[in-house]
Amino acid sequence: MKPTDTYHPDYFHKVVDCQWACPAHTDVPGYIRLIAQERYTDAYMLNRASNVFPGILGRVCDRPCEPACRRGRVDDQKPVAICRLKRVTYDLKDDIAARLPTAPEKKNGKRVACIGAGCASLTVANDLMPLGYDVTIFEKLDVTGGLMRSNIPRFRLPPGVLDEEIDNILNMGVDLRLGAPVESMGWLLEQGFDAVFVGSGAPRGKDLQCPGRDEAGESGRVHIGIDWLQSVAFEHVESIGERVLIIGAGNTAMDCCRTSLRLGATDVRVMARKPVDQLKASEWELEDALEEGVEVMTEHSPKAFVVENGKLKGMTFEVLEYFQEEGRQKSRVVDEIFLPADDVILAIGQDGAFPWIERDIGIEFDERDMPVVDRVTYQSTRPGVFFGGDAAFGPENIIWAVRHGHEAAISIHKHVHGEDVTDRLPNAVDVHTSKMGLHEWGYSNQYAPEERRLVPHVDMKNRFKNIDVEVELGFGEDEWRTEVERCLNCDIQTIFFNQKCIECDACIDICPTQCLTMLHIGDDEPEESVRQRLKVPARNPEQAVYVSGKLPQTGRQMIKDEDQCIHCGLCAERCPTAAWDMKRAEIFIPQARDEEAARTERKERA
Amino acid sequence: MSFMKKPQVHHAELPVNGLGYTVRDYEGGMSTLCAGCGHDSITAALIQACWGLDIEPYRVAKMSGIGCSSKTPAYFLREAHGINALHGRMPSIATGANAANGELHFLGVSGDGDSLSIGFGQFAHAIRRNVNMLYLIENNGVYGLTKGQFSASADIGSTTKRGEANEQPPIDPVMTAISLGCTFVARGFSGDKEQLVPLIQAGLRHRGFAMIDIISPCVAFNDHEGSTKSYAHTREYFHPAIHADFIPPREEIRAEYEKGRAMPVELHDGSTIVLRKIDVDHDPTDRAGAIAYLERHREAREIVTGLLYLEEEGSDLHANNRTVPRSLVDIGMHENAEAILEEFQAGCR
Numbered sequence: 001m002k003p004t005d006t007y008h009p010d011y012f013h014k015v016v017d018c019q020w021a022c023p024a025h026t027d028v029p030g031y032i033r034l035i036a037q038e039r040y041t042d043a044y045m046l047n048r049a050s051n052v053f054p055g056i057l058g059r060v061c062d063r064p065c066e067p068a069c070r071r072g073r074v075d076d077q078k079p080v081a082i083c084r085l086k087r088v089t090y091d092l093k094d095d096i097a098a099r100l101p102t103a104p105e106k107k108n109g110k111r112v113a114c115i116g117a118g119c120a121s122l123t124v125a126n127d128l129m130p131l132g133y134d135v136t137i138f139e140k141l142d143v144t145g146g147l148m149r150s151n152i153p154r155f156r157l158p159p160g161v162l163d164e165e166i167d168n169i170l171n172m173g174v175d176l177r178l179g180a181p182v183e184s185m186g187w188l189l190e191q192g193f194d195a196v197f198v199g200s201g202a203p204r205g206k207d208l209q210c211p212g213r214d215e216a217g218e219s220g221r222v223h224i225g226i227d228w229l230q231s232v233a234f235e236h237v238e239s240i241g242e243r244v245l246i247i248g249a250g251n252t253a254m255d256c257c258r259t260s261l262r263l264g265a266t267d268v269r270v271m272a273r274k275p276v277d278q279l280k281a282s283e284w285e286l287e288d289a290l291e292e293g294v295e296v297m298t299e300h301s302p303k304a305f306v307v308e309n310g311k312l313k314g315m316t317f318e319v320l321e322y323f324q325e326e327g328r329q330k331s332r333v334v335d336e337i338f339l340p341a342d343d344v345i346l347a348i349g350q351d352g353a354f355p356w357i358e359r360d361i362g363i364e365f366d367e368r369d370m371p372v373v374d375r376v377t378y379q380s381t382r383p384g385v386f387f388g389g390d391a392a393f394g395p396e397n398i399i400w401a402v403r404h405g406h407e408a409a410i411s412i413h414k415h416v417h418g419e420d421v422t423d424r425l426p427n428a429v430d431v432h433t434s435k436m437g438l439h440e441w442g443y444s445n446q447y448a449p450e451e452r453r454l455v456p457h458v459d460m461k462n463r464f465k466n467i468d469v470e471v472e473l474g475f476g477e478d479e480w481r482t483e484v485e486r487c488l489n490c491d492i493q494t495i496f497f498n499q500k501c502i503e504c505d506a507c508i509d510i511c512p513t514q515c516l517t518m519l520h521i522g523d524d525e526p527e528e529s530v531r532q533r534l535k536v537p538a539r540n541p542e543q544a545v546y547v548s549g550k551l552p553q554t555g556r557q558m559i560k561d562e563d564q565c566i567h568c569g570l571c572a573e574r575c576p577t578a579a580w581d582m583k584r585a586e587i588f589i590p591q592a593r594d595e596e597a598a599r600t601e602r603k604e605r606a
Numbered sequence: 607m608s609f610m611k612k613p614q615v616h617h618a619e620l621p622v623n624g625l626g627y628t629v630r631d632y633e634g635g636m637s638t639l640c641a642g643c644g645h646d647s648i649t650a651a652l653i654q655a656c657w658g659l660d661i662e663p664y665r666v667a668k669m670s671g672i673g674c675s676s677k678t679p680a681y682f683l684r685e686a687h688g689i690n691a692l693h694g695r696m697p698s699i700a701t702g703a704n705a706a707n708g709e710l711h712f713l714g715v716s717g718d719g720d721s722l723s724i725g726f727g728q729f730a731h732a733i734r735r736n737v738n739m740l741y742l743i744e745n746n747g748v749y750g751l752t753k754g755q756f757s758a759s760a761d762i763g764s765t766t767k768r769g770e771a772n773e774q775p776p777i778d779p780v781m782t783a784i785s786l787g788c789t790f791v792a793r794g795f796s797g798d799k800e801q802l803v804p805l806i807q808a809g810l811r812h813r814g815f816a817m818i819d820i821i822s823p824c825v826a827f828n829d830h831e832g833s834t835k836s837y838a839h840t841r842e843y844f845h846p847a848i849h850a851d852f853i854p855p856r857e858e859i860r861a862e863y864e865k866g867r868a869m870p871v872e873l874h875d876g877s878t879i880v881l882r883k884i885d886v887d888h889d890p891t892d893r894a895g896a897i898a899y900l901e902r903h904r905e906a907r908e909i910v911t912g913l914l915y916l917e918e919e920g921s922d923l924h925a926n927n928r929t930v931p932r933s934l935v936d937i938g939m940h941e942n943a944e945a946i947l948e949e950f951q952a953g954c955r
Contacts, residue, residue, distance in 0.1 A: 073618065074615055074617075074618060075615040075616075075618075076618070439608055439609055439610075445610065446610050446611070446613075447613030447614075447615055449613075449614065449615070502642070502825075502829070502837045502838070503797055503837060503841075504642040504643075504644065504647060504796075504797060504823070504825065504837060505646075505647040505650065505796070505797060505799070506641055506642045506643075506646055506647070508650075509646055509647055509649070509650035510612065510646075512612050512613045512614075512615060512616060512630075513615065513616055513617045514616065514617040514620060515617070536617045536619055536620055536621070537619075539619065553837060553838055553841045554841060564617050564618060566613065566615060568610075568613055570608065570610070570612065573608045573610075573641065574608065574641045574642070574646075575641060575642065576640065576641045576642025576825040577642070
């Protein structure tokens with residue numbers, strides 16, 4: 001093993017598990033510290049810089065950060081409630097009008113068309129408007145927000161929050177055209193735009209093909225989940241039968257079952273083919289549905305719709321049993337049951353749909369009829385046409401769409417200036433000490449043993465009165481004050497200067513989680529062997545092992561298993577020679593404005 | 607010193623010993639010693655050793671006097687018994703406590719000032735009585751608490767932080783202990799736990815007085831150039847003579863030893879110390895040879911370490927005084943105790 005290159009921008013970034021896991025690389029520990037300092041507006045703006053929609057995401061984000069949270073690995077604890085704290089920044093912020101980006105009076109003369117007024121297109125507009133672009137958004141519906149408005153029920157995401165955060169972008173002067181579906185890409189390309197961004201989502205819900213589907217369809221009581229949610233959102237549908245079966249167990253299914261309860265259903269069952277540990281829904285969305293009395297029936301595969309005299313009676317299901325054969329999971333049918341139902345909602349996935357893109361204009365499609373899109377530049381096979389959000393690679397989530405939007409904005413900016421879209425600024429890391437005094441640090445380093453706070457919910461009685469009643473109340477002061485202290489500040493990194501070390505063992509002895517070891521290792525010793533020889537073997541391959549340069553007195557090397565470090569800073573406190581320091585690693589993820597700054601600088605130098 | 611508490615959280619896969627405890631369960635309070643003090647490292651070695659021997663913390667009595675070293679019992683085995691005696695008087699208190707309850711593990715922690723100056727006489731007599739205890743001298747060559755004056759173990763020519771050289775010859779606790787008839791004499795270094803932890807374990811299991819002189823650099827006052835008790839100097843002149851591998855009872859000796867270089871010695875409780883000769887020139891069971899060996903290396907300024915002298919057949923305080931087999935604390939009071947005492951005292955008048 002060779003000494004670790006901590007100058008690589010990814011090394012410290014990876015240690016900040018939440019920020020690494022977040023597609024938009026939100027500076028989570030940074031904003032949590034700002035909340036702790038009661039700088040709510042700063043915390044909101046720090047969020048907004050990377051994820052654009054803190055109020056929305058603080059309610060309905062898919063939260064890839066939380067399963068990644070270090071707190072979940074140490075002390076058998078649950079992760080920090082990162083998403084709830086994001087909402088705290090929204091709830092407590094002051095007026096931010098003066099701090100929002102604005103469009104310059106002098107435009108740069110470039111015109112960009114965005115298709116769909118969802119989170120991907122809005123992010124593109126957010127990044128490009130301040131650079132002087134004219135951005136036009138074409139939206140087929142009469143409202144903005146895309147899936148965020150049409151598919152996420154109001155009891156999870158109030159329209160006021162959506163409007164506020166979307167308006168912050170539109171108010172820069174975006175040319176928004178509602179009720180304006182783009183029916184031909186060929187036509188759009190002739191309108192003189194310098195670039196086109198497709199953020200039209202994955203609007204087609206999958207259908208279920210099985211016996212009785214056609215007759216059941218004629219009864220009008222079988223619904224496609226996302227279409228039905230949209231009809232509810234726009235108040236075209238205001239009621240449903242008493243007994244409802246939801247087919248599928250992803251997050252759309254969770255929204256469908258909870259919405260059904262608010263429209264009059266009393267007996268709602270979510271029917272899942274897979275065993276309980278393999279459901280697609282996020283753990284917390286499943287919990288909320290169960291709390292409201294939805295029954296989740298796992299290992300039931302839909303077999304047929306039962307229709308009598310043109311009236312839907314219910315469905316038959318095969319009861320499955322799962323087993324392992326030759327290392328693979330298989331299932332067999334052990335029984336068959338009939339479940340009565342007044343309505344059936346299909347929530348088994350959705351696809352992109354591009355009937356409006358002509359197939360002879362240079363935009364290639366793959367065998368699944370999805371456009372061929374580059375994973376870095378988000379450019380299609382036709383230069384100047386970019387894709388993002390669910391339209392790019394199929395259904396993901398809001399936070400991924402935001403990331404796509406940021407990256408596509410960079411590509412658009414490079415494209416319209418005739419630059420190579422693949423020649424992008426690298427990520428960077430800036431490291432500065434958090435030492436404030438002998439035993440004072442610029443962060444709260446005392447480990448808080450408290451358990452994860454729960455967010456209060458509206459009680460069951462009032463919750464179903466109206467579909468507009470937001471269920472989650474958000475953290476109160478007691479809750480967030482406790483929760484912010486649970487954050488381990490993983491961005492405050494342990495930095496080691498091997499030349500200063502006198503090998504007194506103080507850091508090793510004090511480390512509460514036994515992360516440190518000094519060993520003689522050879523350059524050719526494989527990492528696996530070093531991992532086994534640590535004080536406690538490092539068994540988590542996802543987490544790096546740091547190796548220092550040789551120590552002056554014995555030639556041993558300091559080795560740190562990043563996996564269990566709680567960033568308490570005791571190694572640095574107990575080090576007599578300041579060979580350890582706690583330094584804040586600020587991760588720099590370039591956006592379109594940074595590319596513009598770099599371009600201006602290049603131009604000025606030339 | 608640090609003001610924050612050491613978090614209770616520990617590594618998720620920290621192993622447990624035979625009693626189901628992790629090494630963290632053997633810790634004590636947060637150290638108030640200077641950051642980087644060798645004593646803290648010895649504390650960690652003690653924790654490691656007691657954990658490894660499956661010792662129940664409440665079966666340990668921590669004995670100490672005054673000084674930086676003598677503060678350390680507060681930092682390990684928080685469930686153990688303990689007493690801070692007067693300066694240099696810990697050996698008598700330990701002797702008394704051991705007389706009353708010989709079943710406990712007695713762990714004396716002292717320093718070069720506590721043992722080689724004010725308590726030198728006490729130290730000698732505890733050895734002479736062969737009190738069954740482990741006695742550590744955390745030896746840094748200076749009085750740390752009073753800002754770094756030379757102690758009795760400072761070498762000739764060693765300088766203070768301000769540059770004055772010491773002119774008086776040092777007292778070598780190892781040589782002293784061997785010549786006084788100590789039955790277990792070792793030297794270690796706070797910066798080498800691989801050597802130190804088995805020495806502590808062997809010392810805890812040895813029946814009789816076990817003395818380990820541990821070079822423990824004082825980072826605040828004696829870790830500069832010119833010091834002969836600094837980390838750098840100790841590492842440069844470090845001369846391991848005998849390495850002791852401690853093997854608990856009923857455990858197989860698995861390691862393979864080079865012929866003629868390893869000497870297994872069985873202790874009274876069935877455990878074994880395998881003495882591994884790193885320097886073939888030394889036989890740790892030959893007292894006269896040990897003294898001669900130390901003399902030779904002293905001239906070369908080498909710091910000889912390891913288990914340097916061992917006599918397993920010596921008889922301890924209780925055997926010498928022919929005490930009853932059970933501990934006094936376990937023997938109930940005679941119902942007529944007062945009358946018997948009265949009668950006995952009358953006989954003495």
